[in-house]
Amino acid sequence: MSEVQLLPRVREFLAGPLGSFVDGQYQVEPEAQAFEVVNPSDAEVIARVAEASEALIQRAVAAAHASFHGSWGATSPYARGVALNRLADLIEANSEELAQLESVSSGKSIHLSRHLELAQSVVFLRYFAGWATKINGETMTPSLPSMHGEQYTAFTRREAVGVVAGITPWNFSLMIGVWKIASALTCGCTIVIKPSEFTPLSLLRVAELAVQAGIPAGTLNVVNGRGRVGQQLIDHPQVRKVSFTGSVPTGVAVGKAAMNANLTRVTLELGGKNPAALLADIDVEAAVEGILPATFTHQGQICAAPERLYVHRSKLQAVCDALKARLTGLRAGNALDESAQFGPLANKTHYEKILGCFSTAQARQQVLCGARALPGPGYFVEPTLLLAQGADDPFLKDEHFGPILCILPFDDDEELVRLMNDSPFGLGASLWTNDLSKALRLIPRIEAGTLWVNMHTFLDPAVPFGGMKGSGVGREFGSAFIEDYTELKSVMIRF
Numbered sequence: 327m328s329e330v331q332l333l334p335r336v337r338e339f340l341a342g343p344l345g346s347f348v349d350g351q352y353q354v355e356p357e358a359q360a361f362e363v364v365n366p367s368d369a370e371v372i373a374r375v376a377e378a379s380e381a382l383i384q385r386a387v388a389a390a391h392a393s394f395h396g397s398w399g400a401t402s403p404y405a406r407g408v409a410l411n412r413l414a415d416l417i418e419a420n421s422e423e424l425a426q427l428e429s430v431s432s433g434k435s436i437h438l439s440r441h442l443e444l445a446q447s448v449v450f451l452r453y454f455a456g457w458a459t460k461i462n463g464e465t466m467t468p469s470l471p472s473m474h475g476e477q478y479t480a481f482t483r484r485e486a487v488g489v490v491a492g493i494t495p496w497n498f499s500l501m502i503g504v505w506k507i508a509s510a511l512t513c514g515c516t517i518v519i520k521p522s523e524f525t526p527l528s529l530l531r532v533a534e535l536a537v538q539a540g541i542p543a544g545t546l547n548v549v550n551g552r553g554r555v556g557q558q559l560i561d562h563p564q565v566r567k568v569s570f571t572g573s574v575p576t577g578v579a580v581g582k583a584a585m586n587a588n589l590t591r592v593t594l595e596l597g598g599k600n601p602a603a604l605l606a607d608i609d610v611e612a613a614v615e616g617i618l619p620a621t622f623t624h625q626g627q628i629c630a631a632p633e634r635l636y637v638h639r640s641k642l643q644a645v646c647d648a649l650k651a652r653l654t655g656l657r658a659g660n661a662l663d664e665s666a667q668f669g670p671l672a673n674k675t676h677y678e679k680i681l682g683c684f685s686t687a688q689a690r691q692q693v694l695c696g697a698r699a700l701p702g703p704g705y706f707v708e709p710t711l712l713l714a715q716g717a718d719d720p721f722l723k724d725e726h727f728g729p730i731l732c733i734l735p736f737d738d739d740e741e742l743v744r745l746m747n748d749s750p751f752g753l754g755a756s757l758w759t760n761d762l763s764k765a766l767r768l769i770p771r772i773e774a775g776t777l778w779v780n781m782h783t784f785l786d787p788a789v790p791f792g793g794m795k796g797s798g799v800g801r802e803f804g805s806a807f808i809e810d811y812t813e814l815k816s817v818m819i820r821f
């Protein structure tokens with residue numbers, strides 16, 4: 327076992343006082359209620375964070391509103407891109423500190439925090455920074471009749487929507503926060519972001535680094551707290567857009583609240599029940615090699631991770647054997663233990679939910695491997711394979727967001743398409759095959775915002791990401807985000 331020692335800077339930060347970051351400064355209200363941050367690796371309280379009061383939320387939105395109409399609004403697209411690149415440099419320079427904050431609050435392995443969460447946050451920020459100078463409208467020539475020789479021209483402008491409220495989940499607190507910050511700031515919007523109450527730490531430091539990067543005070547604010555804080559942000563009349571990532575039930579409530587507030591623009595990145603399909607021609611070892619990290623990285627707590635595995639009946643036994651062999655005996659360990667192969671679930675509530683799933687699976691006698699808690703005091707469980715009892719098995723229906731993969735055999739392509747689409751969700755899906763012609767015929771028939779072939783759960787800033795059906799509204803990344811963070815203004819001129 328080789329456990330990473332917390333940097334002195336991280337220890338100091340955790341000791342607090344901690345609260346929110348508003349108008350360029352840390353804010354800790356003396357009268358505020360504080361909530362605890364628990365390290366899922368050992369169930370110890372590692373920090374206390376003051377929950378933002380209604381008055382502080384008002385100040386945060388006011389600061390974002392002032393910057394939108396003031397300093398950030400007056401910043402040229404080129405200077406916005408430069409500032410975002412400087413923020414990327416500072417995140418990179420402080421990445422070990424930020425990775426440690428993520429790992430101790432979310433249970434994410436330090437490898438994953440360093441090489442995925444932090445490294446990718448930097449990549450995404452630099453990608454978005456490049457867009458700042460490329461957000462343009464179009465010109466048109468109207469066909470209006472000309473009675474007296476007059477002529478017409480028209481053009482569109484892409485104008486920043488204004489103050490954005492970002493609300494984020496606990497699984498990739500820093501990276502998902504950076505997606506929202508980068509999208510908003512690139513387009514010229516300002517933002518007030520509310521991280522999950524389970525992982526309220528790392529975005530506070532990102533906001534501080536933004537000020538060091540020369541991003542004006544008030545442009546990026548972080549308010550901490552539970553659902554109430556998110557709700558008050560959505561209801562605020564100066565918030566013009568809500569960008570939410572989280573569960574389906576909360577997302578539906580957020581969408582309704584945003585519509586009620588003032589038809590506030592909304593992007594919803596929600597959960598899924600993502601299918602992966604292993605076709606008859608697969609190389610079993612190669613497919614299993616790809617499916618395992620896609621499914622069990624961060625203990626399965628990734629929105630696009632496969633939870634349903636459809637395997638051609640001819641390969642069912644071989645796939646189950648190979649998966650079981652690879653999953654049995656993985657060494658669980660603390661998120662800061664560099665040699666651990668599997669970490670804890672992110673919080674107690676989620677751990678108890680997953681243990682409930684295990685009891686159900688055991689009672690139904692469908693466990694192929696795993697489905698047990700591991701010795702504590704942290705929230706450790708075994709990676710789990712289940713065999714589905716038919717297409718309507720509840721384990722093929724509800725999102726678990728944990729290390730549980732449920733397997734069902736299929737016989738032909740028509741049945742496969744029916745099974746993959748048999749879900750109210752449509753976030754991600756994958757096909758595993760060397761038959762390119764078959765894959766190209768299946769791709770248009772699968773209802774998913776992202777469809778991977780011979781890979782799964784990979785995101786890239788250039789490739790739009792978001793959900794079909796009940797998995798969300800809107801798209802992040804690529805150029806698609808621009809539509810969500812700008813208003814299209816049409817201008818017509820007679821001359």
Ligand code: NAD
Nearest residue numbers: 494495496521522552553556557572573576595596597629
């Ligand atoms: P959650 O819905 O419980 O919470 C998300 C955020 O919403 C938190 O910050 C929470 O405090 C806040 N919130 C709760 N009630 C609210 C309310 N009434 N008004 C406003 N805000 C409120 O989700 P979670 O448990 O933190 O995250 C796990 C879920 O997130 C999973 O379903 C997962 O699939 C989803 N997710 C989706 C994506 C994606 O890009 N599609 C990415 C990561 C996670």
